[in-house]
Amino acid sequence: MHIISFANQKGGVGKTTSAVNIASILGTLGKSVLLIDLDPQGSATSGVGIQKKAIKYSSYDVIVGKCNIKEAIIQTTFKNLSVLPATMSLAGAELEIAFQDKRESYLRDILNELRYEFIYDYVIIDCPPSLGMITINALVASSGLVIPIQCEYFALEGLTQLMMTIKAIKARYNPNLIITGILVTMFNARQRLSSQVLSELEKYYSTLVFxxxxxxxxxLGEAPSFGEPIFYYSKYSKGSLEYQSVAKEIILRTEGIL
Ligand SMILES: Nc1ncnc2c1ncn2[C@@H]1O[C@H](COP(=O)(O)OP(=O)(O)OP(=O)(O)O)[C@@H](O)[C@H]1O
Ligand SMILES: [Mg+2]
Structure with a gap:
């Protein structure tokens, strides 16, 4: 079971879009996938067509121990794709677990329960735009990390801070965490700034960049309002084809084979 977080403390860089689309494409490629929504905004949840009224238990209930993870998981209508949904209640979890013992490893312990049942090949986690306890729980539980980046001013500054957090998490809690890759999103090759930032990115992080x-x-912006991942909304669109090839790079980097 490969657990991959999509994280970047910067808001609006394409974490949810990438997590939803890659999770669903992995499903179409025959992988059994669990998408975990860890953002109280619940965009990944609605992005795979789950409506609020269909949610009985959420990732919040699972993290604070109100229910078993299996009671909270919902099967989507998309191939091989289930979701652990998020609701606004998750916003309170940050404080609730802040002073608890082992506060950084709740999610790891919960996912360990699933690990030996061999139900999922991939767990894809959509993180909120912060480096608080929820994101730390995700990184402690993960084997891989995808960092979506928008090539604009200050993108690299945020990345340096994120890299320091990853280093600290590796040293203290999770030596197995690796960076699966840095994913350039919302790219426009005709914009000079985008190209400049990309060449900086490739200079410092070369092989990490997908x-x-x-x-x-x-x-890609429209699909979520229909509750559909891009592969189902517009299979042969540019965004769909690009995310399909990123999903294949992820399989290759994670499993060593396609
Ligand atoms: N490649 C793209 N082309 C066009 N629009 C995009 C693309 N990627 C993302 N978007 C849009 O940009 C906005 C931000 O994307 P998204 O929600 O995926 O970012 P995020 O990092 O998850 O944001 P947050 O930090 O708020 O969780 C959304 O409205 C999304 O539909
Ligand atoms: Mg998001």
Whole structure:
């Protein structure tokens, strides 16, 4: 079971779009996937077509021990894709667990219960835009990390801070955590700034950057309002094809084979 977090403390960089689309594409490639929504905004949840009224238990209930993870998981209508949904209640979890013992490893312990049942090949975690306890729980539980980056001013500054957090988490809690890759999102090669930031990024983090970049594409912004991942909303659109090739890079980097 490969657990991959999509994290970047910067808001609006494409974490949810990437997590939802890659999770669903992994499903179409025959992998059994659990998407975990750890953002109180619940965009990943609605992005895979789950409505609020269909949610009995959420990732919040699971983390604070109100229910078993299996009671909270919902099967989506998309191939091989289930979701652990999030609701606004998750916003309170940050404080509730802040002073508890082992506060950073709740999610790891919960996912360990699933590990030996061999139900899921991949667990994809959509993190909130902060480096608080929820994101730390995700990183402590993960084997891999995908960092979505928008090539604009200050993108690299935020990345340095994130890298320091990752280093600290590796040293203290999770030596197995690796960076699966840095994913360039909403890219526009014709913008000089984008290209400049990309070449900086490749200079410092060379092989970490996925070969496939994600372009800015209208369909990627539209699909969530229909509750559909891009593969189902517009299978042959540019955004869909680009995310398909990123998903394959992720399989290759994670499993060593395609
Ligand atoms: N490649 C793209 N082309 C066009 N629009 C995009 C693309 N990627 C993301 N978007 C849009 O940009 C906005 C931010 O994307 P998204 O919600 O995925 O970012 P996020 O990092 O999860 O944000 P937050 O930090 O708030 O959770 C959304 O409205 C999304 O639909
Ligand atoms: Mg998001």
């Amino acid at each position: 070969d496939q970049k994600i372009s800015r594409a209208v369909a």
